[in-house]
Amino acid sequence: MQLDLVLENADVLTQDPRRPRASRVGIWRGVVVGVDEELDGLTAAERVDARGAFMMPGFNDAHAHSVWFGQSRLDVDLEGATTAEEVYARIGARAAVEAPGAWITCTGYDAGHLHGPQPDRDGLDAAAAGRPVLIRHNTGHSLTVSGAVLTWAGVGESVVEQPEGGWIAVDDAGRPTGLLDETAMALVTRLVQPESLEHIGACLERASAEYAAEGITSVTDAGIAGGWIGHSPLEFAAYQRALDAGRLRTRFQTMVTLDALEPVAGHPDDGPQLTLGAGVRSGLGDERLQIGPAKVFTDGAMLGRTAAMTEDYCGGAHGGHGRGYLQQEEHEMRRACLAAAGAGWALAMHAIGDAALDFSLDVIAEALDRHGRPVMPHRVEHGGVVRDDQVARMAALGVVMTTQPNFISAFGESVRERIGEDRALLSYPAGRLLRAGLVLPGSSDRPVAGGRPLEVVRDFVLRCTEAGRDYGPDDRLTVDEALHAYTVGSAEATGWGERKGRLTAGRLADVVVLGADPRAVPAEEIGEIPVQATLVGGELVHGAL
Structure with missing residues (x-):
């Protein structure tokens, strides 16, 4: 057997707990064949001397908005x-x-x-x-x-x-x-709107190029084709066209917004079905482009005081909504979510306020009871305020929470002003999720805030506001935990735990080469580490080896 590529003389973080470090990685047809002695006796079309460079699995942003x-x-x-x-x-x-x-x-x-x-x-x-x-x-x-x-x-x-x-x-x-x-x-x-497929494709191409330059190899786009976040009812077609034209340097998973799904009549025994035509649902696609969960906007934003809370905001809220509000009547939103789950969709529930999170977990619990587990985990997005009892409930349900620590460094003081010191301790959790046994992915919600993965890793570790003040220090992660979130955690959260996130035999050869090991520099300097090269499926998409 002749491999396509062997990266050797490298400092490799494999994310495999059985052998966390390696010096050689073998790649064939876009997949990792093995490391170190597993490659003995195999030839390769190309060998690259990495000269001791630090390598790890590519970063996977589990919640962004690429267009x-x-x-x-x-x-x-x-x-x-x-x-x-x-x-x-x-x-x-x-x-x-x-x-x-x-x-x-x-x-x-x-x-x-x-x-x-x-x-x-x-x-x-x-x-x-x-x-x-x-x-x-x-x-x-x-x-x-x-x-x-x-x-x-x-x-x-x-x-x-x-x-x-x-x-x-x-x-x-x-x-x-x-x-x-x-x-x-x-x-x-x-x-x-709608915006043209060509315009959407150009936006994707620009975003994908920047992702590759930052070491990102996979992205989940959290809402396309409908709602206020979509750009066209034909938006997924723009992804397909961009992929076919070779304009995408990263892998993409897309969440279709709940309001872009439609009732589809089937056999009476099938029950209510809210889905795309022909019964298309979560999981369709491959490792380059896939349909992910249905995105559900249950509430609004913390800065606008429109996220739904169980207690009033500090200083009140405009529009007479002292606790924020849900974006739709509860019964109708629940009905639509359960119809989508019945059609095989995983749910990704945008829930920033703790009242919205209560509602979301109720809906997911009912979906699991009626329809079992979908092909990828049900999720809740952001977690602006998350009580300890809600963390325990998510763990019991097997729900993934996708939270963004970069919000803290971008506008943590503004959030603290709106929710107060006590609730700030419950805001954008990370360490509490891991200690409860939840899957924790890495994500940015870009462009809501800056999204370079190494900067978000830094924010997972430091949890300091734009004013340099601590923000929920009990939720800080170690650098190892933060890197795990951006690789293994994101892979598991998006249903790709067996194919992404680790540099082990059988997994996709998505690799980032960094100018330093993030664990070997002061935490404040992690965001400044240069990205020297990015490979997707063993193919160079940024930099040089």
Whole structure:
């Protein structure tokens, strides 16, 4: 047998507890054949002397938004803006080079870090000289738009009725300010969607290239084809086209939003079925592109105080929702989730507030009781506030929680301001999940916050806010635990535990070569380690060997 490639003279972290370190890795047809003495007697078409470089399984981001991320690279970047005047200046600079009537779309906006008044419709109209302006908040759960956009959206100068599960902000005189929360965003997104398959593909290509440069070899995109997070009802086709054209450097799993599923009539014995046409469900696809769970938005965001809590936010909440709210009537949301589970879909329940998490776990428990376990685990996303009794319940149900420690370094102080010190100790857990026996994946929710894996690993370990203060230190991980989360944990969370996450015989040859072992540098410096090369299926997709 002749192998395709042998990487030798390397410092390899295999993530195999039986032999955690190795110096040689053999690859054939995209799969790891073995390490060290398992390769004795085998020839190879190519041998690479790694000169002692540190290698490990490629990073796997279990919750991101790749089209949105790629798109953000084309928008006006508002990251770091601290005043409305600075926002207006950046928008004005873009408007000066755009054609009259062209949309000015903006990303990276963090309302919690602005000093003074927020940008409003009138200021945006002036800054863009009447061009339509759309600002995506970094949470993804709010938009701020210009007066021109409000008019096109049918809102204009007054609000006749607030949407279910959302809020159109108004000033003291009842005039809309331009801020739209949650389901109210659909009034605007329908004006700019659906986006073309070519545009979506270009965004995926841009995102995938950046992922490869960061050592990411697999990504799960948490919501496509519907809801406020989708870009087109044909969105999965854009992934297929991009893959066929060779534009993707990383493996992708996609979550289809629950509202993109439709009732499909079958035999009466089959029960209610909410799914895609022909009965397509979670698990369809292969190691390059697969359909994952159905994404369910149960509540909103912490920064907007729209995540559903069991206790009031500190300082109240706009729109009269002191505890946030669910995005849909409970009975209807439960019915739809169970119909999707009955059709074979795993569920990924966006649940930031602890009240939303209670609801999500009730739904998952009923789905398991009625329909058994799906082909990949049921999940809950984010975990903004997670009580200890909820951790125990997730462990008993075998549910995966996907949480993002990079939220802490990005806007932890803003979150603490909204939920208080006591609940901050229950926020974005990690160590508590591992101690309870849960699978813990690595993820970023990019572009809500920065998503370079080594920086997220650092945040798992340090758990420090943007002000440098500790945030739930009992949930800190060791570097080994954080690396395990971003490899083995993510593989298990996405249903690929037998094929990804470890460099052992039979697993996919997804490898990242780093400039240093993250365990051998101070934790504060982990995010600065360079990525020297990334291989997907044994093929070089970034850097050089």
